[in-house]
Amino acid sequence: MASWSNWSGAVQGEPQRIVRPETEAELAAALREGDGPVRVVGSGHSFTPLGQTNGTVISLDAVSGxxxxxxxxxxxxxxxxxxxxxxxxxxxxxxxxxxxxxxxxxxxxxxxxxxxxxxxxxxxxxxxxxxxxxxxxxxxxxxxxxxxxxxxxxxxxxxxxxxxxxxxxxxxxxxxxxYKLREKNWVMPAADCWRDTPKLKEQHRHFEFFWFPHSDSVVAKTLDETEEEVSAPLSSEQMFERGERVSSDQRAFKIGCDLARVVPALSARVQRFFTNASMGASSRARWAHEIFPSARNVRFNEMEYAVPAANGVDCIREVAEAFAKYKVPGVFPIEFRYVKADDIWLSPFYKRDAATISVHQYHRQPFETLFGVAETIFRRYGGRPHWGKLHSLKFAELERLYPRWGDYQAVRRRLDPQGKLLNSYLKQLFGA
Ligand SMILES: Cc1cc2nc3c(=O)[nH]c(=O)nc-3n(C[C@H](O)[C@H](O)[C@H](O)COP(=O)(O)OP(=O)(O)OC[C@H]3O[C@@H](n4cnc5c(N)ncnc54)[C@H](O)[C@@H]3O)c2cc1C
CATH class of the missing domain: 3.30.465.10 (Uridine Diphospho-n-acetylenolpyruvylglucosamine Reductase; domain 3)
Structure with missing residues (x-):
């Protein structure tokens, strides 16, 4: 028996075997011969129990490049x-x-x-x-x-x-x-953010914001292409290390999370402290692949829904107002982003431009209340959940949200008639 857990630690599994194929032929053998449920995992960064199995876990760590x-x-x-x-x-x-x-x-x-x-x-x-x-x-x-x-x-x-x-x-x-990108971060009053979001979204290649709902401020961020000189690109080893590093800001934030966990009534005060600490503007330019990622080393659980883009601001305002009204404990910000529509059958963005809204809870703190309050609102806006992030939807609701649900299930049944790739979570999701 081996053990496997996701990044947040909330999903644990005891697979019979973890297989690490090095070639496609070995991967095929692992799928053919592995005891079910057979689940492939990447980095285990999904919050949902997608990788959980008491059968076979396939890790593709050795298949890289x-x-x-x-x-x-x-x-x-x-x-x-x-x-x-x-x-x-x-x-x-x-x-x-x-x-x-x-x-x-x-x-x-x-x-x-x-x-x-x-x-x-x-x-x-x-x-x-x-x-x-x-x-x-x-x-x-x-x-x-x-x-x-x-x-x-x-x-x-x-x-x-x-x-x-x-x-x-x-x-x-x-x-x-x-290509290269210039990143700008600044803090703005929430009221200005609601007014300016449609304009900022049009003016920048990338626009997003983080709202600490117990504060009246948001941290806004834009990325735009630039031709200016930037420092030499980092090596792959440096990129790896950069993402694993725990900065003093993250250490301080973790202390704040632990404090608010022990005394939930302090959540609002801790949150205001961290919004104030990020006051002021910053800017930097780098090659694109270096500018996109940040290090996220204070662990959390997360829920995210994609709602119609035009209703995104109304939706996040309702979520934040509900958090303040019900004094929901938690200090992580709510993240707001835009994603363009696509035509992928089970994509949350299927034929719909979307605003995605993510809520987070420190991994050592219960998330049910916080996510429950947010999910009620997301669902009212016709939101579709991120498959890797927590949600409570089952197949009847999912079938309504995804017009090609039936077609998907037909392809799935044809390729995996025995349901060897389905764990108990996925069986529930698919009504299988
Ligand atoms: C700190 C943090 C930040 C995040 N930021 C973002 C973000 O900015 N935007 C966003 O959208 N999401 C974000 N996520 C969610 C994350 O990107 C997704 O959950 C993603 O699926 C995780 O990738 P992974 O390699 O860890 O995959 P896993 O969680 O290991 O697997 C995800 C799913 O993909 C399947 N899978 C893995 N490899 C293969 C393969 N080769 N073939 C077929 N299926 C495969 C698995 O079976 C599983 O069902 C974040 C998560 C964390 C923890």
Whole structure:
């Protein structure tokens, strides 16, 4: 018996075996011969029990690297186990970069694509939306080339499929010529933020904000392309270390979290302290893959919903007002981002431009009240949950939210008729 846990520590598992294939043939054998449920994991950064199994865990840690980049077509093919932080420099050396990234770069690209991981930008889709094709190894160990021209239904369904259609071994992504970004951060009164958000969203390639709901201020952030000189790019080792480093700010924030955990009535005061501490503006410019990710080393659990973009500001205001009204304990900010619509069957952004709103709770503190209050509001706005983040929806509600739900299940049943890839959480989700 082995043991496995997700990043936040809230999901634990005791799989019979953890297998680490080094080749696609070994991956196929692991799928064919492994005891079910067989679950593939990336970095385990999902908050939902996607990787939990008492059968077989497949880790693709040994299947990493850039296979090829095409500078004319602007595509790059990467091994699915590659951590995003390990892709930045090799892609840069080939002259290209990812079009957008999320808050961190610790995830495996297969895991990030698997759940529709996204950054912010109204003209930019999730990482899954930039997938041009992939190689999928099914539960039976068969290898499928998937693209709009080959196994098209598996391609449509598979770009957000969280390991339920098979395991991607290689992924081809649309990329762009390597580019630089200037980041600006500043604190603004919440009322100004509600007024200016539509304008800021249009004016910048990337715009997002963090609202500490017990305070009247938000920390806003923009990223825009720049041609200015920047420092030499970091090596892959430096990128790895940068993301693991625990800064003095993070240590102080952790102390604040522990204080508010022991005395929840102090939550509002702790939150105000940290908003005040981030007062003032900052700015820096770097190569894109270096500027997107931040280190996030104070552990938490998270819920995120994607609501229609036009209603995003109303929705976050309601959530923050509810947190203040019910004195919900917790000190993490609420994060607000924009994501462009796509056409992936189970994507939260399916045919809908979205604002994503994320709420977080310190990992040593119960999250049920905080997430419950927020989820009631998200659902009223027709929100769709992030597959890697906590939510309470079951298949009847999901079926209503996703017009192609039935088509997805048909592809899934065809590729995995025995349900070998489904753990008990996924069986509930799919009503299987
Ligand atoms: C600190 C932190 C910050 C985050 N920031 C963001 C953010 O900015 N934006 C955002 O959208 N999300 C964010 N997330 C959520 C995270 O990006 C997703 O949950 C992502 O799926 C995690 O990637 P992973 O490699 O850890 O995958 P895992 O959690 O290990 O797996 C995720 C899913 O993908 C499947 N999978 C993994 N590899 C493959 C493969 N090769 N083929 C098929 N399926 C596969 C797994 O079976 C599983 O179902 C964050 C999470 C944390 C903890």
């Amino acid at each position: 850039v296979v090829a980049a095409d500078l004319n077509a602007l595509t790059a093919t990467v091994k699915a186990g590659s951590k995003i932080h390990a892709l930045g420099r090799p892609l840069f050396d080939l002259g290209v970069g990812l079009k957008n990234q999320g808050d961190i770069d610790r995830q495996a690209i297969g895991g990030a694509v698997g759940t529709g991981t996204h950054g912010t930008g109204p003209t930019l889709g999730s990482l899954s939306a930039e997938v041009k094709g992939f190689r999928l190894v099914t539960a039976a160990g068969e290898v499928l080339e998937c693209s709009p021209a080959s196994n098209a239904d598996v391609f449509e369904a598979g770009r957000v499929s969280f390991g339920t259609l098979g395991v991607m071994s290689e992924i081809t992504l649309r990329v762009r010529k390597a």
